Amino acid sequence: MSNYQVIDLESFPRRNYYEYFMATDTTFEMTVKIDVSRAVEKCKDESISFYAYSIFNLTKSVNKIPNLRYAHKNQQLVEWQELVPTFTNFNQETELFYSLWLEELTDYKSVDCEYKKLIKDYANTTDIAPMEDVPPNVVNISSIPWMHFEHFSSHAGAIKNNLTPMITIGKYEKVGSQLLLPVNIKVHHATVDGYHVSLFFDILQREMKR
DSSP: OOOEEEOOTTTOTTHHHHHHHHHHTOEEEEEEEEEOHHHHHHHHHTTOOHHHHHHHHHHHHHHTOGGGGEEEETTEEEEESOOEEEEEEEETTTTEEEEEEOOOOSOHHHHHHHHHHHHHHTTTOOSSSOSSSOOSSEEEEEEOTTOOOSOOOOOOTTSTTOOOOEEEEOOOEEETTEEEEEEEEEEETTTOOHHHHHHHHHHHHHHHTO
16 A cells, blocks of 8 residues: 655655755664664564564554655655665675565565565565565665664765664674564654654654563
8 A cells, every 4th residue: 555645845844854954964873772682572472583573563653653754746745654674685696685575564474474585585586676666655675683882874875865764783692681673773864853763763662562
């Protein structure tokens, strides 16, 4: 589903901020470590992929914040009704990653099933984006499961004023009594402030503790 509403800039509450940061093309990113002790236990008990469960909760958390659902379409600012995840997976033989996407995120169990089907279907792909017709209303999710990082930074300079959120997660690691997962999110300052990113991490932490 890719429904959206066009934003009327004349009445847009953050119009001045939007125009200022569009002109400067300012992005920012933040890395926070999330306690995933309960999530890891849940996934093991229910034989669910932790990555699939993370994709479900990351997308669910993003969708609860309107500022993370803004985009440009037909040279207009729009707000998507919901975002769907693109996510990277790794080909062990070629040591190359590829990007897939999920559309129906009704619950974490159905996401787990669809995720496992997709990675099986595309296990031998040599294409960076083997699935056709990628939806325009996406949040980009990638994983670096071999490393527990303190910060991660990426810069896609080809697309100016790109409002699409980009999320990267790392390897969870035991710190004291907790399993901590590094989560990095990159956003555009024209539509997102530190307040909205803080809300995202608060929501994500609650979802991963369910």
